[in-house]
Amino acid sequence: AAGVIQSPRHLIKEKRETATLKCYPIPRHDTVYWYQQGPGQDPQFLISFYEKMQSDKGSIPDRFSAQQFSDYHSELNMSSLELGDSALYFCASSLVRGFTEAFFGQGTRLTVV
Amino acid sequence: RKEVEQDPGPFNVPEGATVAFNCTYSNSASQSFFWYRQDCRKEPKLLMSVYSSGNEDGRFTAQLNRASQYISLLIRDSKLSDSATYLCVVLSSMEYGNKLVFGAGTILRVKS
Numbered sequence: 001a002a003g004v005i006q007s008p009r010h011l012i013k014e015k016r017e018t019a020t021l022k023c024y025p026i027p028r029h030d031t032v033y034w035y036q037q038g039p040g041q042d043p044q045f046l047i048s049f050y051e052k053m054q055s056d057k058g059s060i061p062d063r064f065s066a067q068q069f070s071d072y073h074s075e076l077n078m079s080s081l082e083l084g085d086s087a088l089y090f091c092a093s094s095l096v097r098g099f100t101e102a103f104f105g106q107g108t109r110l111t112v113v
Numbered sequence: 114r115k116e117v118e119q120d121p122g123p124f125n126v127p128e129g130a131t132v133a134f135n136c137t138y139s140n141s142a143s144q145s146f147f148w149y150r151q152d153c154r155k156e157p158k159l160l161m162s163v164y165s166s167g168n169e170d171g172r173f174t175a176q177l178n179r180a181s182q183y184i185s186l187l188i189r190d191s192k193l194s195d196s197a198t199y200l201c202v203v204l205s206s207m208e209y210g211n212k213l214v215f216g217a218g219t220i221l222r223v224k225s
Contacts, residue, residue: 033213042200042217043157048210055210090156096211099145099204104156 002026004093006105013081013112021076021108025093031055032074033092033102034066043090049074050096081112116140119201119216126223130191134219136184136201144211145204146177148186150197151218157200160186191223 005024013019025032031050035043036059045058049068060066063081068074078085088109094102119136126132138146146163161168163175163184174187184201201216 031210035215043215045214048212050210053209056207056212088154092213094211094213099206099211101145101147101159101162102202102204102213103159107156109154 004091004103004105006089006091006108008108009106011108011110013110015081015083015112017081017112019078019081019110021078021089021091021110023074023076023091023093023105025072025074025091026103029093029095029103030072031094031096031102032068032072033094034060034074034076035090035092037088037090037107038086046076078110083112086110086112114139115217116214117201117203117216119199119219121217121219123220123222126191126221128191128193128223128225130223131187131189132191132221133188134186134199134201134221136186136216138182138184138201138203138214140203140205140214141179141182143203143205146184147202147204148173148175148184149200149202149215151200152197157202157215160199188221191221193223193225196221196223 033048034046046060048056052068088107092102092104148160149157151157167176198218
């Protein structure tokens, strides 16, 4: 069965550079969530989209932005990268109807040097 | 106070032991409840959904108490491979879309 696809899997950037992370949800899923997980920490919610519109916002820095496109894939854009942005970034998708579980992609490991 | 609270552990148990994790949530309007398992630096994976009637999947039993806003996970006959972080996750409806809130996770270490 198709799963959530994230790209790239690994990314190395220098301070002050920009990065774009992509997420392709499970087909027919209408909701995408983005999480950031630092070493030894639980996933921190960044932002979510439902039917291509932002539905909730968490602890996402102003330097980050995200959107969901007409094909339901989502992109997380990160600018002016800082060392502290180094983390695993997970995307998850789900169906709003039925309040069902979310499925996670394998994550993008971002390292800022 | 966090919306979803878990004892972080770690729980260090021998193989074959029974171990129980608890989780409390603050939003009484929450609709769905889940336990996820996360291995080191990998993505969270759904372990099981949690229902008021309780549900069992092999060695794993989950229970929801809506009145007390409390969720539990019981693991019987622990295996070395059960060592992981167990995340309690609560889903709530919003005006537009759903909200998914994670607990901080409970670390389980099963030792031979």
